[in-house]
Every structure is written in structure tokens, then in C-alpha cells.
Amino acid sequence: MEKLKRLAINEEGFAFDPETGNSFVLNQTGLFIVKKLREGLSEEEIISEILKEFEVDEETARRDFYDFMEQLRILGLIDNK
Amino acid sequence: MSEIKVAVSGINAVDNPGPGVGVAKSIKEWNPKAKIVGLAYDPMEPGVYMKWLIDKSYLMPYPSQGADAFIQRLLYIKENYGLDAVIPTLDAELPIYIEYAQRLKDFQIASFLPTKEQFRLRSKERLNSVAQKIGIKAPKTFSVIDYAGLRDALKEVGYPAMVKGLFYKAYKVYTYEEAVEKFNEIVAQWGYPVLVQEVVKGEELNLVGVGDGEGGHFGFLNIKKLWITQLGKIWTGVTIRNPKMISAAENFVREFKWRGAFELECIYTPEGEVYLIEINPRFPAWVYFATGAGVNLPARLLMASLGEEPPRDWDYEVGKLYVRFSDDFVTDMGLFQRISTYGEV
Numbered sequence: 001m002e003k004l005k006r007l008a009i010n011e012e013g014f015a016f017d018p019e020t021g022n023s024f025v026l027n028q029t030g031l032f033i034v035k036k037l038r039e040g041l042s043e044e045e046i047i048s049e050i051l052k053e054f055e056v057d058e059e060t061a062r063r064d065f066y067d068f069m070e071q072l073r074i075l076g077l078i079d080n081k
Numbered sequence: 082m083s084e085i086k087v088a089v090s091g092i093n094a095v096d097n098p099g100p101g102v103g104v105a106k107s108i109k110e111w112n113p114k115a116k117i118v119g120l121a122y123d124p125m126e127p128g129v130y131m132k133w134l135i136d137k138s139y140l141m142p143y144p145s146q147g148a149d150a151f152i153q154r155l156l157y158i159k160e161n162y163g164l165d166a167v168i169p170t171l172d173a174e175l176p177i178y179i180e181y182a183q184r185l186k187d188f189q190i191a192s193f194l195p196t197k198e199q200f201r202l203r204s205k206e207r208l209n210s211v212a213q214k215i216g217i218k219a220p221k222t223f224s225v226i227d228y229a230g231l232r233d234a235l236k237e238v239g240y241p242a243m244v245k246g247l248f249y250k251a252y253k254v255y256t257y258e259e260a261v262e263k264f265n266e267i268v269a270q271w272g273y274p275v276l277v278q279e280v281v282k283g284e285e286l287n288l289v290g291v292g293d294g295e296g297g298h299f300g301f302l303n304i305k306k307l308w309i310t311q312l313g314k315i316w317t318g319v320t321i322r323n324p325k326m327i328s329a330a331e332n333f334v335r336e337f338k339w340r341g342a343f344e345l346e347c348i349y350t351p352e353g354e355v356y357l358i359e360i361n362p363r364f365p366a367w368v369y370f371a372t373g374a375g376v377n378l379p380a381r382l383l384m385a386s387l388g389e390e391p392p393r394d395w396d397y398e399v400g401k402l403y404v405r406f407s408d409d410f411v412t413d414m415g416l417f418q419r420i421s422t423y424g425e426v
Contacts, residue, residue, distance in 0.1 A: 008400065018399040020284045020349060021305025021321040076351045 003077050005038055024075070029054065033068055037078075043069075086163045087383060088118040088155070088190075091170035091366075092128020092135060097312050100170040102127075103369035104379040105134050110372060111380035118164060124420045130412045137162055140424040144174045151177050152184065159190060166191040166386045168379065170363050172248060175200060193291075193386035194341045195362050202337060203360045205247060205276050212357040215332035217325070217347070219357045221279040231264055232257065234277035243278040246271040253280065281358075283350035286323055288330050289364060289371055291382045291391075292339030299381040300395035301330055302371040304403070315367045318403040320374050325355045333360075342368075342382055370403040 009015045013026035015034070026034060032053060036046045043065070050061045072078045087108055091099025105117045105128070119128045119138035129138040139158055142150040151174075158164050167190055169178045178185075179194050186192070202211055205222065212219035220243075223234035235242055235257060244263040245251040249271055252263040260277075267275050290301040303326055308317040326347055333339060344361040364379065371378045374397040381391035419426040 016319075016400055018321055019323045021286070021307065021319045022284070023319075 001037070001078060004034065004072070007034075007077075009034065022075075029064065030068060033065065034072075083112075084114045084116060085112065085165045085383075085387070086116040086118055088120050088158065088164055088167040089135075089170065090120040090141070090168075090174060092119040092121055092131075092138070093123070093126040094128055094131075095126075096310065097314055098366045100364040100366045100368050102131065102134065103366060103372075104168055104170060104364060106369050107372040107377050107379035108383060109134060111377050111383075116163075118158060118162060120167075120169075121420070124417060129420055129426060130410075130416055132412075138420060138426055140420060141174075144177050148177050148181060152181055155185065155190060156188060159188060164190050166383055168192070168364075168382065168386075169194070172361075172363065175362060191386040191388070193294075193382050195292075195339060195343075199337055199339055200362050203248075203362050205245060205278075205359070206274075208357055208360075211333075211337075211360065214336050215329045215357075217329045217355040217357055220281045220348075223277045224274040225264075225277055226273045226275070228261065228264075231260060231275070231277060235260055238277060238279040241280050243276075243280055245276040245278060247274060247276065281348045281350060281356045283348040283354075283356070285358070286321065286326055286347050286349050286355075287365065288326055288345045288347070289342070289368055289378060290330055290334065290345075291342050291378050291385070292334040292337075293385065294338055294340030296335040296338050297393070298331075298334045298339075299385060299391045299393055300371070300376040300378055301327060302374055302376055302378070302395070302397060303327055303330075304367075304370060315403070316405050318367065318370060320370075320397055320399050320401040320403075322399050323349060323355075325349070325353070329355055329357070342378065367403060367405070371397075373403070374398065374401045 007015045007017055013031040015024040036049055047061055047065050089101045089104045091101035093099045094102040108115050116136045119135040120141045121129050121138055122141055128135050141154055169175055179197055179200055182192050182194055206224050208219040221238050225231045225234050241253050241255050243251055244254050244260050246267045250267050254260040254263055264275050286305055288301055288303045291299040303321050303323055304318045305321050306315045306318045310316055342364045344365040346359040348356040376395045376397050384391040416426050
């Protein structure tokens with residue numbers, strides 16, 4: 001989470017890591033999830049926020065959320081469980 | 082500001098550029114009245130023709146032709162054009178400048194260079210001990226002189242491995258056969274020993290700075306290369322601030338009382354470890370990045386060489402983008418004729 005917190009992210013979803021120089025482009029949903037993770041919300045809380053914010057059924061929201069988390073893990077932005 | 086005359090080498094702004102043009106741009110930005118003297122080793126070095134930046138150019142004898150000819154050439158420039166300071170930027174010529182720094186100073190040609198002992202730290206054989214002293218790691222490195230040594234070293238580091246010359250050339254190899262081929266290539270061109278080095282996975286980060294010779298410094302710039310050419314040269318890059326790398330650089334200037342320009346090349350692993358890959362005792366070719374980001378390191382080095390106290394602030398903005406680009410211009414053949422026949426233009 002420390003790595004995610006140090007990212008400089010703008011409103012368009014462009015994220016820059018000031019310690020490594022890596023940059024990432026987040027789509028609207030990705031940006032939403034990263035913001036909630038940085039606010040310290042739990043995984044279940046974030047899924048419930050996604051359901052409120054986007055027109056999506058729970059199964060899809062849950063699957064997309066965990067897919068996205070896996071991508072963050074692969075990029076080394078969050079620690080392995 | 083006064084009309085100082087500063088000699089700069091490495092004005093070969095080609096696909097593998099020297100740092101000279103970046104240094105010249107930086108000096109002119111600091112003092113537009115400064116006159117830049119380009120020191121070239123070949124009449125075709127582009128800097129010779131960039132008259133808006135490099136006011137006067139001279140062909141230099143190769144350092145391998147001996148120190149006498151080299152120093153005499155600098156004194157000739159001093160006498161005929163005027164010369165207050167020199168900023169050498171190429172590895173091969175640094176030993177002469179370091180050896181004769183005092184003599185040049187006696188002739189009022191100032192410089193701000195590392196000592197002989199500091200210069201030796203750049204040897205890749207010493208990476209481990211330097212890294213240890215500045216609180217970071219170094220990849221496992223073995224110095225080998227024959228095939229048996231090569232095989233043993235490769236057993237230790239595994240594949241892929243780096244096969245490197247002591248000062249120049251580095252190849253990544255995936256098989257023993259490839260390692261032997263590169264070993265022979267390096268020996269034929271640069272001699273023994275050859276280094277076999279572990280490949281550390283992570284982000285390659287760089288830092289340029291100027292040490293004050295007393296344990297402090299006149300500024301750092303920490304960057305990540307975003308896009309490199311086939312020769313591994315930066316094409317775009319971004320300013321960063323990696324606390325571990327910056328602290329290693331602070332330890333480096335403090336521990337060795339580094340004097341003059343330097344560049345550190347490191348690998349930052351996903352686990353957050355910093356590995357020292359290379360120390361360069363001079364400015365890198367992308368040194369203008371520092372100037373553009375607000376830390377004019379070449380001007381600060383020049384001030385230090387002239388006995389002035391340079392600024393020490395280096396609070397540059399993180400996320401500044403460096404873009405190198407190709408450009409061209411047309412000039413007169415007479416310039417080529419003059420540099421070829423008279424050795425100056």
C-alpha cells in the first residue's frame with residue numbers, strides 16, 4: 001500500500017511513481033478503485049462502492065475488482081497476500 | 082558577467098553522444114558571454130560546426146600519443162585564443178587531466194577533477210567495496226583471465242550473466258558459448274581481465290552530481306531513463322527522487338570526499354534494494370537534463386574550478402521530462418577544410 005500511496009495521480013487517471021519513474025494509465029474504474037484503496041477501504045467496502053457508483057452486477061464487479069488487484073500486484077504496486 | 086573562456090571535450094554529438102554539447106549549452110545558459118572552446122579528436126565531430134554554441138574548436142592529439150603533446154596543445158590554445166578553465170568529459174583523457182591538473186593550474190587553466198585515488202574507484206573490480214561503504218549492494222562480480230575462470234564465475238552467477246570489460250563494453254549472455262564469444266571479443270579489444278557479473282532484475286536509475294571534494298556536493302539530479310536507443314543511450318527520461326539512491330549518493334560524496342562530476346548507475350529491485358552497477362567519474366551525455374530541471378551542474382562545476390562558491394540548492398521538480406531529438410543544419414565546407422588542415426576553426 002505504501003507504493004500505491006506515493007503515486008502522483010491526476011484526475012485523468014495518469015499515475016506517476018516518483019521513486020522509480022514508472023507511469024501508468026488508469027481507466028475510470030481503475031482510478032476509482034485506487035482512490036478507495038488509498039483511502040484505506042477494505043476490499044468488501046470497495047466492491048460495495050463500485051456497485052453504488054457503476055451500473056454493474058455484483059458478480060462482474062467482484063471479478064473485475066480482483067482482476068484489477070492482480071494487475072496491481074503484478075506491477076508491484078501492492079504486496080502479495 | 083565576464084568573458085571567460087572554457088574548453089569542453091566530448092563535442093561528438095552523434096548517435097552515441099559525448100557530454101560536451103550538453104556542458105556547452107549549460108555554460109552558455111549560465112553566462113551568455115562565456116566563450117566555449119571545443120576540443121575535438123576528429124574533424125567530423127558535429128560540435129566543431131555548431132558555431133552558435135561552440136565559439137572556437139581545436140583538434141586534440143589522442144591521449145595515447147602522450148601527455149606532452151596533449152598539454153602543449155592546451156598551452157597553445159591558451160596562448161593563441163585564451164583559456165581560463167577546462168571541463169574534460171571523456172574517460173580516456175581524464176587520467177592526463179588529473180595527472181597534470183596542477184601544471185595546468187600553474188598556467189592559469191582551472192579544472193575541478195577527482196583525485197587519482199578517486200578516479201580508481203570507477204574500476205568495476207571495486208564496485209563491491211564501494212557499494213558496501215555507501216550502504217548499498219553490488220551484483221556478484223568476478224574478474225577472470227581464462228576460460229576456466231570464466232566457467233567457474235558463470236557457475237556462481239548463473240544465466241543470464243553480464244560479461245564486461247574493465248572500463249568499456251558490456252554484454253548480456255544466455256549460454257556458455259555466447260559468454261566465450263564475448264570474452265574473446267573484449268580481450269581482443271580491451272585486454273584482460275574480463276568481468277563476469279550477476280544480472281540484477283529491477284529498474285535502472287541514474288544520478289548525476291558534483292562533489293565539493295570535502296564531503297558535500299553542489300547538487301544532484303536523480304533520473305529514470307524511459308526510452309533508450311539500441312546502443313543503450315537515453316532518448317527520453319524523467320526526474321525522480323529515490324530516497325535510497327539519493328542517500329547512497331550522499332554517502333558516496335561524504336565517504337570518498339568526491340571532487341568533481343560523477344554519475345552513479347544503479348538497479349532498484351522490486352524489493353526496494355539498490356545495487357551499484359557503475360560509477361562514472363565525469364558528466365553523463367544527458368547532463369543538460371540537470372540544467373533544464375533547474376540545477377546547472379556544469380556551471381556549478383565551472384564556478385568551483387574558478388574558486389567561486391557555487392549554489393548548493395537542488396530542489397528540482399519530480400516528473401520533468403527529458404527529450405533528446407535529432408536535428409540538422411547546413412554549413413560551409415570551408416569549416417571542414419580549416420579544421421582538417423589547420424587543426425582549428
